[in-house]
Amino acid sequence: MGQQIVYCNTCGIQILASDFEKGKAVTVLRKNYCKNCMAVAIEKSKPAKSAQAQDSETPRVKRTDGPPIPTSRRKLRETGRVPRATTVRVVAPRQSRTLLIIVGGVILAVAITLLLLLAFGGRSTR
Numbered sequence: 001m002g003q004q005i006v007y008c009n010t011c012g013i014q015i016l017a018s019d020f021e022k023g024k025a026v027t028v029l030r031k032n033y034c035k036n037c038m039a040v041a042i043e044k045s046k047p048a049k050s051a052q053a054q055d056s057e058t059p060r061v062k063r064t065d066g067p068p069i070p071t072s073r074r075k076l077r078e079t080g081r082v083p084r085a086t087t088v089r090v091v092a093p094r095q096s097r098t099l100l101i102i103v104g105g106v107i108l109a110v111a112i113t114l115l116l117l118l119a120f121g122g123r124s125t126r
């Protein structure tokens with residue numbers, strides 16, 4: 001079987017499966033990099049600041065109005081103050097088919113009359 005053809009995301013050089021096995025190429029964030037470009041890719045994938053450094057620089061503001069802000073991921077998905085939407089099914093009133101039946105009957109009568117005239121209404125011979 002053939003091997004998947006992969007190219008470096010930065011320079012475009014073809015990367016073989018053996019390069020990944022030997023550590024000469026890496027995949028970072030679903031992008032492939034050769035041995036020349038992997039150092040730059042790894043540096044770019046690292047966060048700029050650690051979480052502790054960001055927390056120490058961020059001023060803490062205490063909220064005094066409204067309900068408390070949820071802190072866990074589970075609570076963030078809940079709507080809390082927003083009521084659930086209810087679905088309302090709107091049914092259109094049923095239209096009468098009487099008009100359709102009358103128009104169809106008239107068209108049928110005209111068609112039958114035309115057929116009879118064509119069949120028996122030929123020229124009279126004198």
